[in-house]
Amino acid sequence: xxxxxxxxxxxxxxxxxxxxxxxxxxxxxxxxxxxxxxxxxxxxxxxxxxxxxxxxxxxxxxxxxxxxxxxxxxxxxxxxxxxxxxxxxxxxxxxxxxxxxxxxxxxxxxxxxxxxxxxxxxxxxxxxxxxxxxxxxxxxxxxxxxxxxxxxxxxxxxxxxxxxxxxxxxxxxxxxxxxxxxxxxxxxxxxxxxxxxxxxxxxxxxxxxxxxxxxxxxxxxxxxxxxxxxxxxxxxxxxxxxxxxxxxxxxxxxxxxxxxxxxxxxxxxxxxxxxxxxxxxxxxxxxxxxxxxxxxxxxxxxxxxxxxxxxxxxxxxxxxxxxxxxxxxxxxxxxxxxxxxxxxxxxxxxxxxxxxxxxxxxxxxxxxxxxxxxxxxxxxxxxxxxxxxxxxxxxxxxxxxxxxxxxxxxxxxxxxxxxxxxxxxxxxxxxxxxxxxxxxxxxxxxxxxxxxxxxxxxxxxxxxxxxxxxxxxxxxxxxxxxxxxxxxxxxxxxxxxxxxxxxxxxxxxxxxxxxxxxxxxxxxxxxxxxxxxxxxxxxxxxxxxxxxxxxxxxxxxxxxxxxxxxxxxxxxxxxxxxxxxxxxxxxxxxxxxxxxxxxxx
Numbered sequence: 101x102x103x104x105x106x107x108x109x110x111x112x113x114x115x116x117x118x119x120x121x122x123x124x125x126x127x128x129x130x131x132x133x134x135x136x137x138x139x140x141x142x143x144x145x146x147x148x149x150x151x152x153x154x155x156x157x158x159x160x161x162x163x164x165x166x167x168x169x170x171x172x173x174x175x176x177x178x179x180x181x182x183x184x185x186x187x188x189x190x191x192x193x194x195x196x197x198x199x200x201x202x203x204x205x206x207x208x209x210x211x212x213x214x215x216x217x218x219x220x221x222x223x224x225x226x227x228x229x230x231x232x233x234x235x236x237x238x239x240x241x242x243x244x245x246x247x248x249x250x251x252x253x254x255x256x257x258x259x260x261x262x263x264x265x266x267x268x269x270x271x272x273x274x275x276x277x278x279x280x281x282x283x284x285x286x287x288x289x290x291x292x293x294x295x296x297x298x299x300x301x302x303x304x305x306x307x308x309x310x311x312x313x314x315x316x317x318x319x320x321x322x323x324x325x326x327x328x329x330x331x332x333x334x335x336x337x338x339x340x341x342x343x344x345x346x347x348x349x350x351x352x353x354x355x356x357x358x359x360x361x362x363x364x365x366x367x368x369x370x371x372x373x374x375x376x377x378x379x380x381x382x383x384x385x386x387x388x389x390x391x392x393x394x395x396x397x398x399x400x401x402x403x404x405x406x407x408x409x410x411x412x413x414x415x416x417x418x419x420x421x422x423x424x425x426x427x428x429x430x431x432x433x434x435x436x437x438x439x440x441x442x443x444x445x446x447x448x449x450x451x452x453x454x455x456x457x458x459x460x461x462x463x464x465x466x467x468x469x470x471x472x473x474x475x476x477x478x479x480x481x482x483x484x485x486x487x488x489x490x491x492x493x494x495x496x497x498x499x500x501x502x503x504x505x506x507x508x509x510x511x512x513x514x515x516x517x518x519x520x521x522x523x524x525x526x527x528x529x530x531x532x533x534x535x536x537x538x539x540x541x542x543x544x545x546x547x548x549x550x551x552x553x554x555x556x557x558x559x560x561x562x563x564x565x566x567x568x569x570x571x572x573x574x575x576x577x578x579x580x581x582x583x584x585x586x587x588x589x590x591x592x593x594x595x596x597x598x599x600x601x602x603x604x605x606x607x608x609x610x611x612x613x614x615x616x617x618x619x620x621x622x623x624x625x626x627x628x629x630x631x632x633x634x635x636x637x638x639x640x641x642x643x644x645x646x647x648x649x650x651x652x653x654x655x656x657x658x659x660x661x662x663x664x665x666x667x668x669x670x671x672x673x674x675x676x677x678x679x680x681x682x683x684x685x686x687x688x689x690x691x692x693x694x695x696x697x698x699x700x701x
Contacts (some may be wrong), residue, residue: 102640103115103539104642104645105640105641105642105645106191106193106195106230106640107187107194107195107638107639107640107641108187108191108600108646109127109179109180109187109188109191109194110176110177110495110557110597110598111178111179111227112176112195112198112404113173113175113178113495114173114176114192114252114495115198115461116167116169116170116173116176116201117173117174117177117200117488117495119165119169119171119198119202119205119230120166120167120168120169120170120172120173120201120606121166121480121566122167123162123166123205123209124162124166124170124277124560124562125302125659126161126166126209126615127158127161127162127163127165127166128558128559129159129529130154130158130161131158131162131555132312132555132556132559133145133146133153133154134151134154134155134158135519135551135552135555135556136518137151137154137536138536138537138538138548138550138551139194139548139549139552140455140540140545140548140549141537141538141539141541141544141545142537142538142539143345143537143550143639144537146536147405147536148536148537149219150239150701151536152219152220152221152349152536153217153218153219153238154220154664155221155222155534156217156218156220156221156222156224156242157208157209157211157212157217157218158222159222159430160208160222160242160246160282161205161208161209161237162365162476163222163338163342163476164205164249164250164603165205165208165248165479167342167459167476167480167484168201168253168341168342170484170488171342171345171480171484172197172198172201172253172256172286172482172489173392173455174345174349174452174488175256175260175284175489176194177346177494177495178280178491178494179263179264179280179281179284180263180267180602181278181494181590181591181594181598181602182277182278182281182589182590182591183263183264183268183272183277183281183590184268184269184272184590184603184606184607185263185267185268185269185493185602185606185637186261186601186602186603186606186637187307187602187637187638188260188263188267189259189262189263189266189643190258190259190261190262191587192638192641192643192644192680193255193259193640194255194256194259195641195644196252196255196643196644196647196648197251197253197255197256197259197464197646198252198488199644199647200249200251200252200254200255200647200651201249201251201252201253201650202250202252202648203248203249203648203651203652204245204246204247204249204250204651204652205245205249206247206652206654207244207245207248207652207655208241208242208245208246209245210520211237211238211242211245211252211661213415214237214241216236216237216241217238217239217241218238218241218242219234219238219239219384219452220233220234220238220239220242221534223331223335224239224242224243224331225324225327225328226305226306226308226316226327227316227317227324227515229242229305229310229311229327230305230317231309231312231599232317237659237660238658239305239309240309240310243302243305243306243309244306244313244655244658244659245655246298246302247299247302247303247306247488247655248648248651248652248655249300250295250302251651252701253291253295254291254295254296254546255298256288256291256310257287257288257289257290257291257292258288258292260284260285260287260288261285261288261289261292262669264277264281264284264285264288267507269416269590269606269607269608269609269629270342270606270608270609270629271608271609271610271614271629272359272614274366274608274647275366275369275612276609276611276612276614277280277360278299278348278352278588278589278613278692279347279348279352279365279369280345280348280349280351280352280370281348282348282368282369282372282489283345283347283348283349283351283372284345284348285343286344286373286376287340287341287344287376288377288378290340290344290376291339292342292529293337293380294333294334294337294338294380295334296328297330297333297334298331298335299335300310300330301330301331301334301533302329304316304327304330305327307323309692310659310661312454315327320676324499325387325390326420328386328387328390329384329387330689331385332383332386332387335383335386336380336382336383336385336386336604337379337380337383338378339379339475339476340375340376340379341342342476342479342480343443343475343479343480343483344372344376345483346439346479346480346482346483346484346487347372347375347414347483348372349436349483349484349486349487349490350418350436350439350483350486350590351368352435352437352487352490352588353432353433353486353487353490354418354421354422354433354437355421355435355588355613356490356584356586356587357425357427357429357430357432357433357436357584357586357684358422358425358426358427359425359426359428359586360421360424360425360426360491361421361588361612361613361616362417362421363417363418363420363421363423364413364416364417364420364582365612367413367417368414368417369383370410371411371413371414372379372410372414373412374409374410375407375410375411375414376409376661378406378407379402379407380406381403381609382403382454383458383649384396384400384445384616385400385401385404385453385454385459388400388456388459388460388463389459389460389463389464397456398456399457400454400456401454402453403456404450404451405451405454407450408447408451409452409515409600412449415440415443415444415661418440419429419440422437422438428584428586428627429503430489430502430506430584431488431489431500431502431506431508431509432486432487432489432490434506434513435482435483435486435489436482436486436506438481438509439480439486439596440511441451441480442474442478442479442482442516442517443474443475443478443479443482444685445472445474445478445521446471446475446479447475449467449470449471449524450471450475452471453467453468453471460659462527463527464532464533464534464562465527465528465530465531465532465533466523466526466527466531466532466533467523467527467528468522468527468533469520469522469523469527470486470523470526470527471524473519473520473523474520477516478516478520482513485508485509485512489505490584491591492572492594493579493580493583493584493596494579494583494596494597494598495597496577496579496594496596496597497577497578497595497597497609497631498572498573498575498576498579498581498585499572499575499583500569500572501568501571503567503602504564504565504571505565505568506680507561507564508561508562508565508568509561509563510561511557511558511561511564512557512558512561512562513543513559513561514557514669515554515555515556515557515558515560515561516534516554516557516558517552517554518550518553518554518557519542519552519554519555519558520551520554522547522550522551522554523547523551525547526544526547526548527686528600529542529543529544530542531544546630549617559677577596578595579596580596581593581595582615583596586616587615587616588613588614588615588616589613589615590607590613590614590626592608592613593607593625593626598639599695600690600693601635601637601690604632604695605619605628605629605630605631606628606629607626607627607628607629607631608626608627608628608629610627614626632692632695633692634687634689634690634691634692635689635690635695636687636689637687637688637690638685638687639685639687639688641680641685643676643679643680646672647672647673647676647677648671649672650669650670650671650674650675650676651669651670651673652669653665653666653668654666654667654668654669654670655669655672657668657669657696662671
């Protein structure tokens with residue numbers, strides 16, 4: 101019950117981690133099935149319909165239900181600690197954000213059991229996703245599931261923006277923030293501006309499907325290209341919502357394990373801001389083949405290529421941070437170092453795709469699949485693995501096994517490049533994407549086999565990571581506060597795992613790399629900014645869980661045209677909102693004499 105009612109950011113981070121890993125395994129299993137089907141020509145392991153369902157659910161699950169919550173897990177676990185705060189700005193909303201994400205993801209995946217799975221691709225382009233060509237309930241699961249899950253993401257974005265702006269420790273100015281916190285601040289801004297576009301598009305598509313509206317029905321005056329604009333106004337920033345936090349993680353890990361200050365901190369901050377701004381401006385490069393015209397194609401090509409400039413700044417700064425450093429090759433650092441050349445390759449192919457004439461040739465081939473996975477898996481997933489190995493002792497008080505960690509890295513790293521590097525050449529040879537099989541003798545056979553073998557290597561790497569978690573779980577909680585001994589930011593100044601109130605006394609920050617600065621001056625603890633006193637904490641609440649269940653029920657009701665059930669679901673949610681509004685909750689206090697007992701979250 102404690103986990104169902106918690107509003108503590110550290111516990112919510114663990115809930116995000118468990119849910120994210122669960123959906124990551126589902127998405128990974130779907131990927132393995134896709135690769136097994138394509139392992140040889142004219143294979144028939146799955147039917148064409150099932151293949152369409154698999155690629156739709158794999159893309160949707162990995163982007164929205166695995167990558168995003170794993171990032172939110174690290175955000176929740178680390179950000180309040182890095183800025184010297186005792187919790188996020190709105191703990192109740194934080195809990196509500198998790199439960200709405202979880203029930204949205206659950207609703208989407210229940211489509212497998214309902215026997216009507218979304219099959220219009222993760223982009224759900226209309227008219228394919230419209231009522232004329234997808235008449236079952238499959239796309240309804242996609243539309244309503246993502247709307248509910250999207251509420252959680254949006255709440256999280258607002259919450260972390262407010263937290264970073266308002267709850268920084270005294271002395272922690274914006275230009276002293278750790279790079280991971282900067283990255284999450286920029287990411288939160290992207291979420292706040294990008295996700296409403298997706299919500300608007302999904303609502304319009306829902307109205308087309310459930311209430312016969314005509315937003316996207318060309319025969320009745322709607323526009324299919326409108327959906328593409330709406331989707332990519334969200335979809336392209338989404339790539340940066342995923343990758344910018346990875347930039348922050350790599351900055352932290354490389355700096356710590358090189359025992360050096362991050363090279364070019366100010367330029368890293370401005371490069372991150374510029375990448376996010378340009379990322380918002382270039383959505384239409386996904387639509388060159390729709391016939392936007394030469395002027396639009398030229399402008400969006402140039403703007404897209406410009407992103408390579410601030411990205412290059414980041415790459416060189418990481419290399420200069422490593423240069424001359426006292427490097428420790430821990431698992432976290434191996435993932436961080438492996439990230440750099442891998443992401444560069446994804447960036448280079450991104451510049452190739454930014455050229456409109458070239459994009460016409462590459463667009464529907466495996467070249468795009470290879471590019472996309474080099475950015476998202478080679479960038480984001482490597483970053484997440486680096487972050488999880490790095491902050492695991494802080495989250496759980498236990499060190500992950502380094503030997504198993506290195507097995508995880510090498511199997512995943514080799515498997516990744518086996519899987520996706522060769523897909524560039526499949527694309528250049530002309531193998532189309534989104535096809536469930538192909539004829540032999542076209543030069544695709546061996547490369548597809550190698551790609552599938554690589555996918556199994558990635559699966560072995562993931563299993564090794566899970567094994568590491570279970571083995572570590574049996575060990576005592578004996579990680580030191582500064583678990584890597586070279587911690588530079590505030591989270592490494594408090595016990596591992598942290599007590600419920602995080603900081604007994606909020607620290608006084610005197611410069612960038614606050615904890616490193618104190619250590620270099622011979623101090624063993626941060627200077628406090630306040631005397632020891634009573635600490636105010638928010639009360640746990642079951643309402644976020646019930647509100648999310650209400651939305652889940654409402655989604656089912658509207659999807660199957662059972663308006664009474666839909667109304668009951670909405671009434672549950674609204675009722676909880678009324679209760680929350682009318683009952684005063686002043687939280688509770690942890691008194692000084694109880695703080696020394698190490699109150700655990």
